[in-house]
Amino acid sequence: MGGFCAATYKRGIDFINIPTTLLAMVDAAIGGKTGVDLGFFKNQVGVFAFPRAVIIDPAFLNTLPYDELKNGYAEIIKHALIADNSLWLTLQKDGFNQVSNLIEKSMVIKTEIVSKDPYEKDRRKLLNFGHTVGHALEMLSQEPTGRQLAHGEAVAEGIIAESYISVKMTGLPTAEADQIKHFIRRFFPVPTFYKSNFEAVYELMLNDKKNVNGALKMTLLKSIGKGIINISVSKKIIMECLKASLMP
Ligand SMILES: NC(=O)c1ccc[n+]([C@@H]2O[C@H](COP(=O)([O-])OP(=O)(O)OC[C@H]3O[C@@H](n4cnc5c(N)ncnc54)[C@H](O)[C@@H]3O)[C@@H](O)[C@H]2O)c1
Structure with missing residues (x-):
């Protein structure tokens, strides 16, 4: 939000980012996407604006609550899954310990992708892996029927669902999708609010900016460490996978 203010104040002034959350260190502060939500919908008003510098000091994490650390961890998991099998193996080995040691590796993945x-x-x-379903769940959780999901929690759910969609669409082995789900469930228990709301989740997914002419295009996995973009997925597959992967 600070970047968005800087990018629009007097038609844009220079800014630097000094992230104080794990999520911002490994993701939000890097890459130039700035913006705000509009009512119910996420990131509807925004611009690309690149900071002059990003200054990261892991000491900020000493005071960050566990739930906020988990939000960043979800994005680290995503980075490993789309681009770095060795980071995934490190996560399996170390779990949530030594989280500050993961910052640099995760930043490098995002920076390398964004720079190209x-x-x-x-x-x-x-x-965007995990975010098509994730953003839909995050928006849906704003309804008064349940607890609002944090961004990282929603992304964690999105990663699970989109891994099972990857099994159907891009050949991710079922054993790898099961491994991803099992690992994420160590840190992110099943949220309760969307028990029977899959139709609403799908409608919100259609609103996602990545779609053209009502066709849902997703980023999926070919294998752990290898993402693939622009995969058209039918409603039938999405509904099947949401039910199979997200129900307790
Ligand atoms: N622009 C992007 O590319 C991008 C990428 C991922 C996520 N996001 C967005 O980022 C937002 C979340 O940002 P965030 O995770 O930085 O959260 P945040 O700025 O909302 O902070 C979360 C909470 O942690 C507290 N906090 C922050 N730093 C602290 C510290 N060092 N010690 C103690 N408490 C601290 C804050 O006061 C707040 O209560 C979401 O809306 C998400 O959609 C953007």
């Missing part, structure tokens, strides 16, 4: 495609014409779409 800053305006998301192509490869940058890899970073």
